[in-house]
Each structure stands twice: as C-alpha cells, then as structure tokens.
Amino acid sequence: MAFESDNKPRPVSAKVVISGGFGVGKTTFVSAVSEIAPLRTEAKMTSAAAGVDDNQLVQTKTSTTVAMDFGKITVDEGLVLYVFGTPGQDRFGFMWNDITAGALGALVLVDTRRLDECFNAIDFFESRDVPFIIGLNQFDGAPQHDPEDIREALDLDPSVPIIRTDARTSDLALDTLVQLLSHILESLSAAASKEAAPVHHVPDDREAPVVTDGMRTAAMSALAAERTG
Amino acid sequence: MSHVDTEAGGSFVRSYLLTGGRTRSDAGDIAIEAMVAATDGSEMPRDIDLAKIYQLCAEPNSIAEISAKCSLPLGVARVLVADLWGAGTLEILETTRSDDIAIVRRLLDGIRKR
Numbered sequence: 001m002a003f004e005s006d007n008k009p010r011p012v013s014a015k016v017v018i019s020g021g022f023g024v025g026k027t028t029f030v031s032a033v034s035e036i037a038p039l040r041t042e043a044k045m046t047s048a049a050a051g052v053d054d055n056q057l058v059q060t061k062t063s064t065t066v067a068m069d070f071g072k073i074t075v076d077e078g079l080v081l082y083v084f085g086t087p088g089q090d091r092f093g094f095m096w097n098d099i100t101a102g103a104l105g106a107l108v109l110v111d112t113r114r115l116d117e118c119f120n121a122i123d124f125f126e127s128r129d130v131p132f133i134i135g136l137n138q139f140d141g142a143p144q145h146d147p148e149d150i151r152e153a154l155d156l157d158p159s160v161p162i163i164r165t166d167a168r169t170s171d172l173a174l175d176t177l178v179q180l181l182s183h184i185l186e187s188l189s190a191a192a193s194k195e196a197a198p199v200h201h202v203p204d205d206r207e208a209p210v211v212t213d214g215m216r217t218a219a220m221s222a223l224a225a226e227r228t229g
Numbered sequence: 230m231s232h233v234d235t236e237a238g239g240s241f242v243r244s245y246l247l248t249g250g251r252t253r254s255d256a257g258d259i260a261i262e263a264m265v266a267a268t269d270g271s272e273m274p275r276d277i278d279l280a281k282i283y284q285l286c287a288e289p290n291s292i293a294e295i296s297a298k299c300s301l302p303l304g305v306a307r308v309l310v311a312d313l314w315g316a317g318t319l320e321i322l323e324t325t326r327s328d329d330i331a332i333v334r335r336l337l338d339g340i341r342k343r
Contacts, residue, residue, distance in 0.1 A: 011289055014332055015262040039297035041261075043304055070293055075339030079332070082262040082291060098261050098303070102327050105334075130327075174271040174343055181337040188330045 011074075015082040016180060017099055019125075020109035021117020025137045026085035027069045029109060032173035033083055043095055056200045066095050083177075084123070096124060105178060105184040109167065112136055112145050113163035115153055117127040122154060131187040133180050135165040168171020259307050264289040264322040279318075281298045282309055286319055 018026045030038045043066050070084045084099045100106070108121045115155040118134075125132040135152065148164040156162070161183050265282075266289040273283050281299050288300070296306035313319040325332045 009289065010266070010322055011264060012323045012332070013260075013262045013264050013291060013324055014329075014336065015260075039294060041293050041296040041303050041306075044302050070297075072291075072294075073340065075336055079335055079339075080264065080291075081336055084261070084293070095303075101263070102260050102324060102328050104325070132252060167248070174340060178337065178340055181333055181340065185330065185333045185337060188328055188333060191328070194328065221260065 008053040009077055011080045013077050013080045013082060015084055015099075015103050016177070017086060017103045017106040017130075018109065019086040019106055019118075019132075019133075020137075021111065021114060021121075022088040024109045024114075024117060026088070026109060027174075029107070029135075029137075029165075029167035029173050030069050030071040030083050030085050032167055032170045033073060033177055035074060035172060036072050038069045038071045038085075040067050040069050043098075046228050066093060068099065092190055100128065100130060105133075105180055105187075107135050107180050108175070109135050109137045109144065109152070109165075112140060113139070113142050113152065115150070118154070122156070124153045125197060131184045132160065133176075133183050134160060134162040135176050136162065138164060138166040246309055251310065259292055259321060260324045261290050261293045261303065263324050264291050265295065265310055265314075265319050266290075266322060268320050274313065274316075274318060279309060279313060282306070283318060289322055305321060 018029050020026055027038060044064070066087045068085055068087045070082055073081045073083065074079055084103075086099055087093065087095055105119070106125050108118050108125070110118045122132070122134075124130075134150070134156065136145070136147065136155070147164075150156075150162055151158070151160075161179060163176060163179055166172040235294070265286050267286045269281055271283075274280050278299070278301070282295055285295060285298055292307055292310060293303070295310060296303045298308065301309070310319060310321070314321055
C-alpha cells in the first residue's frame with residue numbers, strides 16, 4: 001500500500017496545557033473543548049525502589065504508569081490545537097516536561113475548596129515563564145470567592161487573569177480557552193514590544209507586585225510531610 | 230507542492246521539522262503534539278506495530294494520538310515513529326513555536342467562531 005495523494009493536508013500543530021490538582025476537572029475540561037472524545041496516553045516510569053537485591057522478596061524496581069488525557073481542536077485546515085491535561089498523580093514528573101515543552105500557555109484549574117492543590121502547577125509555570133491563567137472551576141455547593149481574595153491567597157502576580165469557568169459546559173470552557181489565548185497574545189505582544197523598543201525601565205505608579213513564595217512553600221512542605229508521614 | 234523532505238537533499242528540512250531547530254535528534258525530542266504523516270510513495274512496513282502506525286498516518290496524527298490509538302506507551306510510540314522517520318516512511322510535520330504571535334491570533338480567531 002502506498003499513499004499517493006497530491007493534496008494531503010499538512011497541518012501545523014500547537015498545544016496548550018490544562019493543569020491543576022487531582023479531581024479538579026481537567027479531563028472534563030478537555031472533553032468540553034475537544035472535537036474528539038478525549039484520548040488517553042500512558043507512559044511508564046521506572047524507579048529504583050529501596051530494599052535489598054533479593055529476587056525472592058523484594059522487587060528492586062517499581063514501574064508506575066502515568067496517564068494523561070488530551071483533546072484536539074482543528075482550527076482550520078492548516079492548524080490544529082492540542083489540549084493536554086497534566087497527569088494528576090504525577091506532581092513534578094517527567095511527563096510535565098513533555099507536556100509543557102513548546103506549549104503556548106496553560107490553564108490552571110482551581111477548586112476553591114482545595115486551593116493548595118494548584119500550588120505545584122502555579123510554581124511550575126511561573127518558574128518556566130509559561131503564560132497561564134487561573135480558572136475557578138464551579139462546583140455545586142462550593143463557596144463563591146472574590147477572585148481578588150483568591151489572588152491574595154495564591155500570591156499571584158496582578159497580570160495573571162483569574163476567571164470563573166465551568167468545565168462541564170462547552171461554551172464556558174471554550175470561552176475560557178479564548179481568555180487563555182488572549183492572555184498568551186498579550187504576554188507575547190508585551191515581550192515583543194519590549195524587545196523592539198528597549199527603553200530604560202520607568203517604574204509606573206502601581207505598587208510593584210509583592211510575590212513571596214513563603215506561603216506556597218510552607219503549604220507544600222506541609223503537603224510533603226503529609227505524603228511521607 | 231512542497232515535498233522537499235522526500236527528496237534526497239531534504240535531510241536538513243527533516244532535521245528541522247523533527248527537532249524544531251534544535252540539533253539533538255533522538256526520539257525524545259519529538260514533541261508529543263508533533264503530527265506525523267505517511268510519506269508519499271512509501272510502502273507499508275511489514276512489522277505489525279509499525280504497519281498500524283503507518284496506516285493511522287494516512288491522515289496526520291500526533292505522537293500522542295499514535296500512542297493512544299495504537300495503545301503504545303508514549304516513549305515507545307516515539308521511538309517507533311523516529312525509526313519510521315529515519316527510514317523515510319513517515320514525515321514529521323511542523324509544530325509551532327511557543328512565541329509565534331501570528332499563530333496565537335489564528336487560534337484565537339478560529340476558536341472565537343465556535
């Protein structure tokens with residue numbers, strides 16, 4: 001069998017990342033925006049386990065399977081957007097690198113009842129200069145918080161948009177994707193104009209954002225202690 | 230038609246498409262969103278897993294899709310695709326740069342219309 005098509009489509013592909021804690025609605029969101037039923041791909045991670053090398057009693061290697069769900073949007077015949085959800089059970093794992101390398105930006109989904117679940121994702125994207133927005137996912141019965149209170153609790157830079165979303169509703173989820181792309185566009189435009197016209201830094205009137213990692217770090221230490229304890 | 234990557238002199242283009250401008254060429258460098266398509270005029274591989282990938286790539290499919298649809302772990306799908314690419318059977322299509330403003334505008338326009 002040979003393919004002899006003269007006008008085979010040759011689309012260019014791009015990707016965005018949907019992140020956040022376990023059970024926050026990442027797969028639901030992917031499903032809401034995707035034109036195909038979400039697909040799942042798996043990777044096996046082998047890590048050395050503690051213990052003696054006794055082939056009868058102890059397995060010296062453990063294999064963990066990490067799964068991620070993703071969807072697809074064909075924007076036009078020459079452009080496809082992939083939407084990748086980060087694996088919930090793989091907090092800083094190798095798959096994060098695969099998923100975020102070359103990504104245009106990320107949506108961090110937040111359940112306001114479990115704010116601490118998103119710290120890892122925020123730290124990850126901040127440290128890699130990946131543009132991201134926060135999506136407060138609506139859960140029935142969850143309290144409605146003022147986004148600015150959330151910003152304070154998460155130590156977020158004023159430039160990071162915080163919006164309400166509902167991963168169960170395609171329209172709202174697509175609108176959230178539009179807001180993410182708008183934020184990415186703004187970030188890129190700002191970076192480009194900075195490059196095009198290098199000027200001395202003029203401090204503006206706004207108070208400089210005070211970003212301290214103290215709170216998140218403390219919360220993460222607590223989480224880590226919980227996991228190991 | 231731009232089929233330079235099926236010509237003998239196309240190795241530069243291929244490397245570029247494979248690595249997005251980076252110089253390393255191991256399978257780990259193929260982006261998970263990179264789309265893969267059967268090269269025009271190529272023959273279906275005899276190996277059953279490779280044949281499955283090849284048939285899937287009659288239409289462009291990303292590495293992640295190949296992994297999911299062929300039930301192969303991501304790393305395995307990557308290596309097999311890299312092998313087929315090396316043999317000239319598959320070609321790897323371009324992925325966008327993360328700072329491509331024109332692409333982001335196009336995505337925005339396209340998704341707003343939905």
